[in-house]
Structures are given as C-alpha cells and as structure tokens.
Amino acid sequence: MQFKQDFFEQLEGFYSQVYPLPISNPHWLGWSDDAAQLIGLEKPNAELLMQLSANYAAPGASYYAQVYSGHQFGGYTPRLGDGRSIILGEAIGPNGAWDVALKGGGPTPYSRQGDGRAVMRSAVREFLVSEALAALNVPTSRALAVIGSDLPVWRESQETAAITVRLAKSHIRFGHFEYFFHSEQGDAAKLTQLVNFTIQQHFPHLSTDAAGYKQWFYEVVQSTAKMIAHWQSVGFAHGVMNTDNMSILGDTFDFGPFAFLDTFKEGFICNHSDHEGRYAFGQQPGIGLWNLKRLAQTLTPIIESDDLIAALNTYQFELVQQYLLLMRAKLGFSQPNQSPNAINAEEQADLGNKDLQLVGQLTGLLETNQLDYTNSLRRFGQLDPSSAHSSLRDDMVDLAGFDTWYQAYQSRVGEVADVNAWQCERNSANPKYILRNYLAQEAIIAIEENGDNSKLLQLQQLLQRPFDEQSEMEDFAKRPPQWGQGLIMSCSS
Ligand SMILES: Nc1ncnc2c1ncn2[C@@H]1O[C@H](COP(=O)(O)OP(=O)(O)OP(=O)(O)O)[C@@H](O)[C@H]1O
Numbered sequence: 064m065q066f067k068q069d070f071f072e073q074l075e076g077f078y079s080q081v082y083p084l085p086i087s088n089p090h091w092l093g094w095s096d097d098a099a100q101l102i103g104l105e106k107p108n109a110e111l112l113m114q115l116s117a118n119y120a121a122p123g124a125s126y127y128a129q130v131y132s133g134h135q136f137g138g139y140t141p142r143l144g145d146g147r148s149i150i151l152g153e154a155i156g157p158n159g160a161w162d163v164a165l166k167g168g169g170p171t172p173y174s175r176q177g178d179g180r181a182v183m184r185s186a187v188r189e190f191l192v193s194e195a196l197a198a199l200n201v202p203t204s205r206a207l208a209v210i211g212s213d214l215p216v217w218r219e220s221q222e223t224a225a226i227t228v229r230l231a232k233s234h235i236r237f238g239h240f241e242y243f244f245h246s247e248q249g250d251a252a253k254l255t256q257l258v259n260f261t262i263q264q265h266f267p268h269l270s271t272d273a274a275g276y277k278q279w280f281y282e283v284v285q286s287t288a289k290m291i292a293h294w295q296s297v298g299f300a301h302g303v304m305n306t307d308n309m310s311i312l313g314d315t316f317d318f319g320p321f322a323f324l325d326t327f328k329e330g331f332i333c334n335h336s337d338h339e340g341r342y343a344f345g346q347q348p349g350i351g352l353w354n355l356k357r358l359a360q361t362l363t364p365i366i367e368s369d370d371l372i373a374a375l376n377t378y379q380f381e382l383v384q385q386y387l388l389l390m391r392a393k394l395g396f397s398q399p400n401q402s403p404n405a406i407n408a409e410e411q412a413d414l415g416n417k418d419l420q421l422v423g424q425l426t427g428l429l430e431t432n433q434l435d436y437t438n439s440l441r442r443f444g445q446l447d448p449s450s451a452h453s454s455l456r457d458d459m460v461d462l463a464g465f466d467t468w469y470q471a472y473q474s475r476v477g478e479v480a481d482v483n484a485w486q487c488e489r490n491s492a493n494p495k496y497i498l499r500n501y502l503a504q505e506a507i508i509a510i511e512e513n514g515d516n517s518k519l520l521q522l523q524q525l526l527q528r529p530f531d532e533q534s535e536m537e538d539f540a541k542r543p544p545q546w547g548q549g550l551i552m553s554c555s556s
C-alpha cells in the first residue's frame with residue numbers, strides 16, 4: 064500500500080493520532096480481490112496480515128481517529144468520534160485514493176465506555192455486505208478484508224475480536240460538520256476549513272467560494288437521495304441512520320443491524336434497539352432528508368439559508384426520479400427518454416406518477432400476500448408480458464387484486480419486440496442473490512463453532528455476481544427457513 068496523508072497533514076485538530084493495538088493469532092477470514100484492486104493490491108500475504116492486524120506498522124501509515132458528533136435516534140450527542148476505527152491514511156490506487164481503516168483496531172480517545180473492538184460476527188457482516196452492495200451497484204464503502212483472532216471480547220457473552228479493513232473514498236460524515244458547527248460556538252473557521260478540504264479532495268470541479276459551497280451542498284443532497292433510492296429499490300434497510308453514519312459522499316456507511324428484506328414489509332425494522340421504528344425500511348427516505356436538514360443547519364455560517372432550503376427542496380424529486388429509474392428497469396417499463404416520441408416535462412411527471420403508483424401497488428400486493436421482495440422481482444425475468452398468465456400470480460392469495468394490477472402493468476409495458484432480450488434486461492436489473500440475514504448467520508456460526516470460513520468464502524463469491532444464474536447455488540436464493548425469519552440484530556457489535 065502506498066499512502067498519501069492529506070487529511071492527516073491538512074486537518075490538524077480534526078483527529079487524534081492513535082496506534083491500533085494488535086489482535087492475537089490473526090488470520091484472514093475474508094479477502095476481496097475487487098476491493099484490493101482499488102488500491103493496487105493483488106493477493107493477501109503474510110506481511111499484510113501482520114500490518115492489518117496491527118501486529119506490525121504499515122509503512123507510510125499515520126494512524127489516527129477522527130472527531131465528529133451526530134444525531135443518534137433524533138437526539139444530539141456533542142462528541143462521538145472514531146471509537147474503534149483507526150485510519151492509516153489514503154491508499155493510492157489506479158483510479159484515486161481510498162482511506163484504509165481498521166474497524167475494531169482498538170481504543171481511541173473517542174471510545175468512551177467501549178473497548179475499541181468489533182466482534183467477529185459484526186466484522187464478517189460488514190465485510191460481506193460492503194462487497195455485496197458494491198456488486199449490486201449501490202454506492203458504498205468497501206471492505207478489503209476481515210481478519211479473525213483469538214482475542215476475547217465481552218458483549219452479552221464472551222466472543223472473539225475481529226477487524227474489518229474498510230476502504231472508503233472518505234470517512235467524512237455529516238457528523239463532522241455538526242461537531243465543528245456546534246462545538247466551535249459560531250466560529251466558522253474550522254467548519255470552512257473542513258468544507259474546503261472536502262471540496263478540494265472530493266469535488267474538485269467546484270470552487271471553494273460562495274458559489275462552490277452552494278453547489279457542493281446541492282450535490283450532497285443529490286447523492287444522498289440517489290443512495291437512498293438504491294436502498295429502497297434493492298430492499299436494503301440500513302438500521303442506524305444516525306447523522307454520524309451518513310457519508311458526505313452519499314456512500315452507504317457503517318453496517319450494524321442492517322438487513323435486506325425477505326418478505327416485503329414497508330414498516331420492517333431491522334434494529335432491535337429501534338423501538339419506535341424511526342429507521343424502519345419505509346422511513347429511510349424521510350430520514351435522509353431529516354439528516355440533510357441537520358447538515359444544512361451546520362452550513363448556515365457559509366451558505367445562505369435560501370440556498371440551503373432550495374437545495375433541500377430538490378431532495379424528494381431527485382430521490383423519486385432515481386427510484387423510478389431503477390424500478391422501471393426492474394419492471395420493464397421504458398424510460399421516458401427511450402420513448403419513440405419525445406415527451407414534455409408535464410407528460411414525464413404524469414408518467415412518473417402513474418409508474419410510481421404501479422410500483423406501489425405491486426409492493427402493496429407483495430406485502431399483503433407476504434411475498435419475498437427479491438424473488439418476486441426476479442420473476443420478471445421469466446415473464447412474457449404479452450402472455451395473459453404470469454407465474455407471479457401463482458404465489459398470490461389476492462388473485463383479483465393481482466389481475467387488476469397485471470392488466471395495468473401489461474398496458475404500461477406494451478408491445479415487446481424481442482422477449483428474450485427483454486427478459487435478459489430484467490435479469491440484469493433484478494438480483495437473484497442478496498445477503499439474506501440467515502445466510503450471513505450460517506457463515507458466522509460455521510466460523511464460531513468450527514473456525515470454518517468456507518461458507519463465508521462461498522457466500523462472498525456468490526454475491527460478487529448477484530444477477531447471474533449460478534445453478535449449483537440455487538439454495539442460496541431461497542426464502543429463509545423458519546429459524547432464519549425475522550432475525551433481528553442488535554447494535555452490540
Ligand atoms: N466497541 C466500541 N468501542 C469504542 N467505541 C465504540 C464501540 N462501538 C461503537 N463505538 C462508538 O460509538 C459511536 C456509534 O457507533 P456506531 O455503531 O455508529 O459506529 P461504528 O460501527 O463503531 O463505526 P463506523 O461509524 O466508523 O462504521 C461511534 O463513535 C463509535 O466509534
């Protein structure tokens with residue numbers, strides 16, 4: 064790894080330097096070739112293992128924990144910071160630099176009561192889902208590796224520690240801006256420094272002046288909306304959308320009690336600490352905006368309120384447009400720009416509303432008929448839209464409801480010239496394989512009980528190609544067995 068140290072060198076006062084503490088008997092549990100290639104690495108080796116388990120220093124690394132704050136479940140915590148994630152610096156790759164962080168690397172000045180560690184089960188889940196989301200084309204932080212150990216850590220019972228080696232284009236979160244706005248009591252110097260750094264590093268097409276700041280916030284709104292549209296389209300529930308877990312680049316970030324929907328359920332809650340369903344699946348779009356408003360508030364010293372409000376007002380439209388784009392591809396609706404006759408803005412809006420209604424009616428049917436979201440959508444790849452019968456009907460209890468919907472669906476899809484090509488397109492938009500909670504759980508149990516990571520490796524390989532038929536892996540596409548339904552994860556990771 065070849066590092067540069069821009070954050071460390073340019074933002075003194077925004078972090079604490081801290082060395083990670085080694086984990087004993089380190090061993091690779093997982094490694095991502097795809098993530099490795101982002102920072103110019105190839106295969107894992109023994110020296111890298113010692114570096115990434117903090118047993119040896121990595122040449123060129125700086126080791127620091129960043130300070131930030133954030134709104135957690137709606138309430139403001141004035142100081143959080145990296146309590147268990149230690150950043151080595153920005154590793155230079157063929158297409159840009161990536162922060163390398165050891166999540167679970169030991170205590171830092173921000174650990175509060177925590178031990179600075181991550182348990183194996185949560186490190187494995189973060190590793191698997193980072194790479195699985197990337198393969199689903201969802202903007203996300205990545206995971207180079209997950210490293211197991213025999214270091215005991217205590218949660219509800221004794222477990223073992225592990226480290227996820229996270230790669231992120233940036234670790235800057237909404238919470239960073241909140242920290243410098245709220246704790247510096249109106250002195251905007253540090254806030255401005257942070258905004259300038261963010262723009263120079265990650266929005267190099269923008270200037271660091273009033274016009275640049277205004278456009279920058281607008282782009283943050285847009286990328287956040289886009290990320291959440293992706294989540295809703297693949298049925299991903301994040302579970303802890305606190306502002307300290309919102310990346311300024313609109314990448315999915317911090318994987319705790321997340322889950323993909325099995326049975327479609329708008330009100331699905333994946334975090335057992337979330338008693339009120341604040342972060343329920345269907346709440347995510349609204350929470351995205353709530354979080355952006357908290358960010359906007361911190362930017363009032365440098366961006367006009369009217370400009371902040373104008374940018375926030377574009378959020379819903381952008382989210383809906385992105386969601387429509389993704390759902391149209393899934394269901395086989397032509398995109399407005401593909402129609403033979405150009406349609407004007409009003410007609411586009413009208414079509415958008417109708418399509419959104421069809422999508423909502425479908426998810427409503429899936430919910431009332433208790434059907435699996437991913438598997439139901441995958442069926443569209445076997446559908447002939449000109450045929451009066453759809454195999455999706457066979458799963459429905461509410462047949463009349465489905466028939467009404469299917470008629471409207473067919474008339475929206477219209478004539479399909481090449482059904483084969485149409486079905487291939489559906490299959491490339493509707494994944495067959497997702498990281499179902501029970502699959503992750505099986506991989507974790509095999510490691511816990513026998514130190515056997517073969518299930519993890521198999522799952523990782525499968526999820527690298529989620530849209531492809533992989534005939535020997537059919538079982539992985541099944542709905543969860545009884546024991547794996549509605550598994551609820553805690554934050555004690
Ligand atoms: N075991 C732990 N030891 C010390 N601090 C912790 C521990 N677990 C969580 N924290 C801290 O508690 C706060 C909220 O935790 P949260 O679960 O959102 O983040 P995280 O999963 O630790 O890390 P990240 O957001 O970097 O992915 C953060 O400041 C985090 O560093």
Ligand SMILES: [Mg+2]
Pocket residue numbers: 307308317
């Ligand atoms: Mg976090």
